[in-house]
Amino acid sequence: MYTPFGAPIDLSDLPSFDRTKVSARRSAFLGRVSTKDNQDPSLSIPRQVSHASARLDDGEEFVAHYWDVESGMLPPELRGLGTQEMYDGLAVSVQRDGGLQDLLACAEVLGITHVLAESSDRVARAMLTSLTVEHDLEAKGIEVVYADEPVGGTESGRLRTRRYSQVDAEIYRAVLMEKSMGGQIQHAVQGWNHGYAPYPYIREVDETAPRKTSRFGMERPKQKLVPHPDSRRFDAARELCRLRREEHLKAADIITILEADPERYPIEDRWTQNRVSGLIENPKLTGYQVYNRRAKRTGRPGLSPLNPMSEWVWSPRPVHDAVISVEEWKTAQEVTAAMRAGAANDGPLLRIRTAARRLGLPVTLVSTGATHKVYRIGDRQVVLPIPVPNGVAQQVIDDMERQR
Structure with missing residues (x-):
């Protein structure tokens, strides 16, 4: 730190006048390409390296390069999990010594003194994640430097610029999530499928739907569900x-x-x-x-x-051939809930209600005692103990089905 309030005489010849560099500066590059932005890693990563290199000292080179092709919304523990084969297939001219996780694990062992990135959002879109990475590295004595930050000035000014940049990245993340969610909702509402096709269906490109083309010319056709060829x-x-x-x-x-x-x-x-x-x-x-x-x-x-x-x-209306009706699906979920309830008090009673609904019989509670409840099922009254044993529930269901 420069101070105008120096000694009254020249002390620059003393050994302790300047801060002694304990070790040589060793800088590592940290970068990221977002899968959500359809960025081309073969162009983006070299560009990031070029920008970050501006903060290297004269004659200095990066001792290692750490970069990921992943969403900046992921937490550190889920970053850098892609296979080496995947990264080899990207044909990026910059060598890759690992991802963010590898950097955090190896930086101190390798004697890295500085981590340089193009900007804070290349570490993460989420402010908490970028702060966590900075904290972990700085706790090891490793300085994090972003190339888009101004050189010189006060530490408070530098910190203010950095935090504003991280807030912008967080807001961008929220806006991106809102727009993405809105688009996915419209995708479903208009009848197009997300994910894999369930067992009775296959996915088929909807030739009548508008095609979306990425900036690299790759088409992303919309797909709908159609019955599997095997009926x-x-x-x-x-x-x-x-x-x-x-x-x-x-x-x-x-x-x-x-x-x-x-x-x-x-x-x-x-x-x-x-x-x-x-x-x-x-x-x-x-x-x-x-x-x-x-x-x-x-x-x-x-x-x-x-x-x-x-x-x-x-979707507001059915958009592909149905296997079962909505009412049948709902009943199946009620039965599943009752089965999961197991020995819970309302499990067997829920089974009775489900069976009665299937048979078109209304179930009404008539009275409640200390050890039992009286129900009207259709035109019959049934006395059920509290709790209802599974065997009793099955007997009531069998009786209802026989009388129908």
């Missing part, structure tokens, strides 16, 4: 849904029935509980297009949590 798949999906809805069978029991007749219920490889449960839960079997079922931006890859149904986006 047995529709029958198989319809049957496994019926087995859950009407017979209250668990996934393992449904698999046993499906595997007993492979000609009638064809499947690649084999039936699994995830496949059966996923089909029963999939609202696309109703003919409607449904989006935002899972929170794919949170949770671990492959384990995205389900969003509440109130946040799902449904």
